[in-house]
């Protein structure tokens with residue numbers, strides 16, 4: 001199938017990897033470096049039009065595919081006149097079929113039945129792409145690579161592609177593919193088996209808004225600057241929620257067994273998601289069953305999205321947005337404002353530290369935040385009793401949900417935060 005691709009469409013740093021057939025390909029680095037745009041929005045479409053390849057695009061949790069990977073590819077198809085008529089997009093099944101018969105499938109590793117049932121109309125799966133690969137654990141990776149079975153057409157080689165920000169040096173990906181020994185100044189490694197390309201926003205300047213660039217360049221937090229601005233493998237400092245404070249489980253069997261559910265909502269819009277968390281308390285455990293949200297949602301959309309989850313239950317919201325709360329009420333949501341005192345957040349953390357938080361494995365966004373949420377450091381590098389105010393939307397929604405319970409407790413807000421037993425970060429969930 002002949003489609004003209006102008007070379008300037010591709011970002012310089014990626015263009016030479018457009019036809020790369022190396023079996024394992026790692027595109028990692030800082031935020032906004034164009035990794036997802038190139039691999040999902042461009043190369044996958046380029047390849048499928050050339051024929052012989054079927055794609056399986058994976059994230060750890062199925063529902064996160066729809067708003068990320070599926071969106072990225074469909075947006076790319078829809079924005080290009082010459083592509084639009086060449087693809088059939090099935091939004092219900094999350095499949096994209098090219099008029100030459102080759103297909104793109106999307107699946108979450110939490111949906112083994114769907115994974116088993118994936119069978120291309122023509123040929124076999126030749127490519128697996130793991131978006132946000134640091135969410136995925138080693139065993140799931142080993143299991144899923146078995147999907148690359150069967151005979152391929154001449155000239156086609158099977159590939160596995162990883163896309164991610166290097167959140168933690170103790171991650172299995174670092175041990176497995178970076179041989180536990182990678183110079184952060186290196187940007188390229190290539191042999192017959194493995195390609196590693198590191199990029200940062202500096203490789204994608206022409207496609208970024210000045211405010212995105214400023215945000216990355218003015219990042220003050222050492223960890224976020226290292227990982228998201230400079231694309232270096234991260235080393236975590238002092239986590240707010242250590243491994244003794246929380247864990248991940250499959251709660252699907254018990255999620256409807258509680259009498260009293262607590263809901264919390266953090267408002268976002270363009271850059272931050274609006275985030276809902278639904279949980280319950282039993283004994284010494286806080287069970288988190290559901291996290292749901294998205295960017296660009298107005299209050300009508302928020303209501304439409306959350307009402308099927310919370311029904312007639314109350315939802316505690318950020319009191320900084322009284323107008324939004326008022327509008328939600330107008331749309332039938334029983335919304336309440338959280339009363340926040342000066343030390344509210346510290347108090348909430350101390351209160352939560354008295355419990356074990358058990359998070360359902362589908363609440364990926366909350367898991368990602370709990371994995372890396374840290375205390376700020378002073379100029380001597382010592383932790384202070386103030387968490388980093390970043391990537392904490394779902395955590396905010398969680399303590400809003402719990403706020404009515406937190407208020408009942410009498411904890412001295414100025415007391416030092418409990419530092420429970422330190423556990424090495426390599427034991428993080430999914431690592």
Ligand SMILES: Nc1ncnc2c1ncn2[C@@H]1O[C@H](COP(=O)(O)OP(=O)(O)OP(=O)(O)O)[C@@H](O)[C@H]1O
Pocket residue numbers: 009010011029030031032033034035036037038164165204207208
């Ligand atoms: N070749 C391109 N043409 C037009 N826009 C582009 C191109 N490459 C990247 N962009 C834009 O640059 C921005 C950042 O790209 P992208 O989301 O792919 O980065 P990323 O490396 O995946 O970031 P993250 O690590 O945060 O996921 C997006 O708005 C994307 O649409």
Ligand SMILES: [Mg+2]
Pocket residue numbers: 035036037163
């Ligand atoms: Mg990306």
